[in-house]
Amino acid sequence: MGVLIGLGVGLGLVLIWSAFVVPRAPRRAGESPGRLTGLLARAGMPQVSSTGLVLLCVVMFLVVGVAIQAISRTLPVSFVFASMAGYLPVAVVRSRAHKRQREFAEVWPEAVDNLSSAVRAGLSLPDALANLGVRGPEALREAFDQFALDYQVTGRFSDSLDRLKDRLADPVGDRVVEGLRIAREVGGGELGRLLRNLSGYLRDDARTRSEMESRQSWTISGARLAVAAPWLVLLMLCFQPQVITRYASTGGVIVLGIGAGLCVIAYRLMMRIGRLPVERRILS
DSSP, X not given: OHHHHHHHHHHHHHHHHHHTTSOOOOOOTTXXXXXXXXXXXXXXXXXXXXXXXXXXXXXXXXXXXHHHHHHHOOHHHHHHHHXXXXXXXXHHHXXXXXXXXXXXXXXXXXXXXXXXXXXXXXXXXXXXXXXXXXXSOHHHHHHHHHHHHHHHHHOOHHHHHHHHHHHHOOHHHHHHHHHHHHHHHHOSSOHHHHHHHHHHHHHHHHHHHHHHHHHHHHHHHHHHHHHHHHHHHHHHHTTOHHHHGGGGSHHHHHHHHHHHHHHHHHHHHHHHHTOOOOOOOSOO
């Protein structure tokens, strides 16, 4: 059994390493990104392919399944914890995407203010955007640095904006970029007013959403704690063979199945009731 566990862990480490070096196929023009690809982009992990993420989930499933099976010697319990471990990478990426989007929402008003000041100072719109890579908010500098490089190499403002949207992968960023695109194409002297109005709107929206999320946080924490508690108890029972082996029976499998189903339904229901409106990306 020790040799089997060693081989499983070794294979898992190799597969985890390979998951992050699998080259990601370039997306064709006009092709919509897949669900996992879009999630990775929102999390700021475009270098990780969706295939790599799926492979990592499989590795986590196998490694945790083998480990729990070696401890508990109860296949149904091992399958339950292996399933949780298999979903863990996706949950981590979702959490990172949500955190990144919230961070962007907080700094976009400052970025638009900087952009408005640069335009009033006489800079062209492409130069003002490139300037955000130097003096803009820290969270956005890398994306605007790449925009400046793209525009310097190609000289195509619209194409550079498209690639900027792909790097940001942010609903607020989509609105800002499309507003700037329209202002560039239409021309006129309304760019300053547009940026000031956009900055005020983004600041009010971020303030309102922050207040609602702070009030909602206790509901989310309570839901997660309520769902996690029985499975933590079950994990502790894995170290008591005379107790955990009872779940290998038909009745034990039924109890595990019903418990898992009720936890998933209750958690999703609680999250749906307390969920705030989610902004969708536009023209992406």
